Amino acid sequence: xxxxxxxxxxxxxxxxxxxxxxxxxxxxxxxxxxxxxxxxxxxxxxxxxxxxxxxxxxxxxxxxxxxxxxxxxxxxxxxxxxxxxxxxxxxxxxxxxxxxxxxxxxxxxxxxxxxxxxxxxxxxxxxxxxxxxxxxxxxxxxxxxxxxxxxxxxxxxxxxxxxxxxxxxxxxxxxxxxxxxxxxxxxxxxxxxxxxxxxxxxxxxxxxxxxxxxxxxxxxxxxxxxxxxxxxxxxxxxxxxxxxxxxxxxxxxxxxxxxxxxxxxxxxxxxxxxxxxxxxxxxxxxxxxxxxxxxxxxxxxxxxxxxxxxxxxxxxxxxxxxxxxxxxxxxxxxxxxxxxxxxxxxxxxxxxxxxxxxxx
Ligand code: SAH
Ligand code: SF4
Numbered sequence: 001x002x003x004x005x006x007x008x009x010x011x012x013x014x015x016x017x018x019x020x021x022x023x024x025x026x027x028x029x030x031x032x033x034x035x036x037x038x039x040x041x042x043x044x045x046x047x048x049x050x051x052x053x054x055x056x057x058x059x060x061x062x063x064x065x066x067x068x069x070x071x072x073x074x075x076x077x078x079x080x081x082x083x084x085x086x087x088x089x090x091x092x093x094x095x096x097x098x099x100x101x102x103x104x105x106x107x108x109x110x111x112x113x114x115x116x117x118x119x120x121x122x123x124x125x126x127x128x129x130x131x132x133x134x135x136x137x138x139x140x141x142x143x144x145x146x147x148x149x150x151x152x153x154x155x156x157x158x159x160x161x162x163x164x165x166x167x168x169x170x171x172x173x174x175x176x177x178x179x180x181x182x183x184x185x186x187x188x189x190x191x192x193x194x195x196x197x198x199x200x201x202x203x204x205x206x207x208x209x210x211x212x213x214x215x216x217x218x219x220x221x222x223x224x225x226x227x228x229x230x231x232x233x234x235x236x237x238x239x240x241x242x243x244x245x246x247x248x249x250x251x252x253x254x255x256x257x258x259x260x261x262x263x264x265x266x267x268x269x270x271x272x273x274x275x276x277x278x279x280x281x282x283x284x285x286x287x288x289x290x291x292x293x294x295x296x297x298x299x300x301x302x303x304x305x306x307x308x309x310x311x312x313x314x315x316x317x318x319x320x321x322x323x324x325x326x327x328x329x330x331x332x333x334x335x336x337x338x339x340x341x342x343x344x345x346x347x348x349x350x351x352x353x354x355x356x357x358x359x360x
Contacts, residue, residue, distance in 0.1 A: 077331030108164025
């Protein structure tokens with residue numbers, strides 16, 4: 001089988017070229033073609049000898065996931081549904097803003113963690129994405145959107161907040177991160193790349209040691225009792241352990257705070273006393289809060305808190321000197337908002353299949 005070069009992080013690319021009798025600088029040249037120029041055709045790599053181009057055509061390929069569908073929201077948010085084989089689909093969302101473009105990438109097809117308010121969780125776990133499938137989302141988005149007038153790629157920030165738990169697909173996630181950061185590839189600063197996790201404590205420590213980037217924690221509850229229900233992995237890594245892991249992470253992080261994401265669920269976690277309990281919980285952790293209005297999906301057992309409640313909650317946190325933002329809902333008319341990603345097309349058919357099998 002041909003080697004998909006998108007699966008190789010910079011060090012692995014160099015090793016692969018060495019295995020094939022090629023000098024390390026060849027690996028760098030090819031990385032630059034793929035990521036800096038967005039090239040996927042070996043014939044166009046004009047500073048490689050023709051014999052090397054021919055050899056690469058024989059043994060390698062540059063293959064991103066296939067796009068099944070593309071949608072654009074009224075606010076300019078774009079969403080691509082990518083086929084990742086064997087009946088699975090994942091989604092990637094591009095959010096344009098003044099002066100930057102953020103790509104929200106997926107790391108798994110489905111998710112095993114089954115948070116109570118998340119549509120990805122509701123479909124269960126299908127499989128981990130490969131490095132090529134993760135970095136391929138960035139490659140694809142840049143390719144589709146085209147370079148800006150200033151010659152730069154439109155994706156300036158990446159958040160791993162699409163489908164799946166990035167830290168439960170650790171190796172591929174880290175390889176993809178290295179491709180985002182490397183100067184021969186996208187060269188993004190560590191502060192512009194964010195991993196979002198529901199709190200897989202041991203993997204947070206590994207990320208800190210192996211590839212520290214900006215960190216967001218899906219907190220969603222001020223105490224273990226509620227978080228055990230909303231974010232079931234809390235039963236394994238409860239809040240005190242999570243807070244300690246945040247502090248350890250900050251020792252090596254590119255930013256001096258973690259971002260706590262907090263989805264606002266009406267009547268569940270949005271009361272003033274919840275905000276006050278949160279303040280106590282995070283007392284020792286340098287942090288910012290990002291309040292996310294709950295994005296409903298079919299069969300969701302929750303409602304979105306009203307704006308007044310959200311603002312009041314923010315004000316309580318702000319009064320305790322915690323910088324708090326309310327996330328703007330983007331792309332909800334194409335179900336591209338946080339927690340709505342479900343890779344619907346394929347999943348529905350698979351689900352139907354499962355139901356059919358179960359009823360036999
Ligand atoms: N698995 C990782 C990253 C993907 S989820 C994590 O949980 O952090 C990205 C963010 O969307 C998380 O903060 C998640 O809690 C939030 N989210 C999930 N479902 C949501 C919904 N229905 N409405 C709003 N935010 C949601
Ligand atoms: Fe998985 Fe994150 Fe959804 Fe929880 S919120 S089910 S960890 S994708």
